[in-house]
Amino acid sequence: MLIRTVAHEFLRRQGLTTIFGNPGSNELPFLAELPGEFRYVLGLHEGAVVSMADGYAQATGRPALVNLHAASGSGNAMGALTNAVYSRTPLVLTAGQQVRSAIGLEAMLSNVDAAQLMRPLVGWAAEPATAADVPRSLAQAVFEARLRRRPSYLSVPYDDWTAEADANTAAVLDRDVERSAHPDPAQLDRLVAELQAARNPALVLGGDLDTDGLFDEVTALAERMGADTWGAPSLFRLPFPNRHPLFRGVLPAGIAPIAQALEGHDLVLVLGAPVFRYHQHEPGDLLPAGTRLVQVTDDAEAAARAPMGRALVTDPGAVVRALLKALPEPPEQPREYTTPATPAQPRSDDVLHPEQVFAALRDTQPADTRYVVESTSTSRAWWRQIDLRRGASYFWPASGGLGFGLPAAVGVALADGDRPVVGVIGDGSANYGITALWTAAQHRLPVTVVLMRNGTYGALQWFADLLGTPDAPGTTIPGMDFTTIAEGYGVTGVQATDLDHLRALLAEPTDTPRLVQVDTESTRL
């Protein structure tokens, strides 16, 4: 199937079969082979095209589709677009672009920076990075226009339309996005019916739920459903007790491993998370064959850009509470938290395995400790050992940009003196936020920084294996002593000499900042 065929079918399913346009050469491949029910309404200047579409959309109460010619046609449309912006008309503007290989050399009719041209007026503008992403981007343009009630704009290189589409590209055909300020009773009834009809539903929970204080309520929901429960990939807050018997872990951040993890589930309910925050490129099917996905989020942009599934854009907390009311209560069962595995051992005696460090934290720190974690290659070890049973216990750099951890640990400690705060910080990461130690010292904050010194950018070494680039430079960082750096900022710095020493250090409560440096084995994610 061609990309064009998928796009036409998507537009047909969305009821966008009337195209208002004024064409040029770049648009012809999109307009070719239009299915019979499409109608093309030709306007003789783009201002008239946009205003016709604006009137049509306002009178039908639905989005309208506009097709413009490259930069010149888009430019001509701008004056008329100002009306659509202030009437909040959901116009979906598409424009033809030169073929990809000709944009950089500015062949005639290249729209040099297409998205930027339109940005002051439209709510969302883009040009897909690859042909395979055209159908999803078109869907995003449609949903953005609907959700924001503002025109959106998509520029498409014309050679994309005749590229071959794969099965993942076609997943967009089944997409739909609905929005309501409060969950609509009909939407809720449908969701409850879907959950009850599902043979083996799964829950995927995102960081937003913890931000919204829903930790206990989503735990009750998982128990009510008896559902296998995952943390969303690239999880920045933990919304569920990680040793709960229903917890299956944090989903890996690759396409193929997510589909593998969700195998056997006919319905996946994603609450308070994007679908999905992938990281490493591990291509594969988006979902197991036959698995349906429903996303509930108040992040309209995340709903609009997802590659698959149905989305309800509404308050996830209200949906959780409504589901708790609607789903029957199962017989009460004692909650038996799972026991962590025995920590892995290091290969040499002069370092600790990260799992030993995390087990030491688990055993020595009070149960209500808050952790800010920026130690990138140790996340598997972390989840294998730690035991977090309360909300607002875990904070992680949500974009993957280092430099959050150490300063955020200081911020968390400043916010609330009632709960102990531990920063778990890699020796690479520490350098991006090290000056926060000075602030901690000045405010005499009772924060503990556990500095994991493995002498490497471990996560990059993991990536080097994945990408087949083992000779890339810049992944080792020997020769740093954070105890003396800490002292320089006025923070007590101690080196843990072995596991017993580390445990003894951590067992001592502190009312001032301290940095505990521990030499660790470089492990893979």
Ligand code: TPP
């Ligand atoms: N610069 C910023 C601001 N953010 C980034 N994510 C990177 C660079 C790339 N990066 C990702 S992980 C990483 C780097 C440099 C290594 C971090 O090393 P460390 O904190 O020691 O953790 P390890 O991977 O060794 O566990």
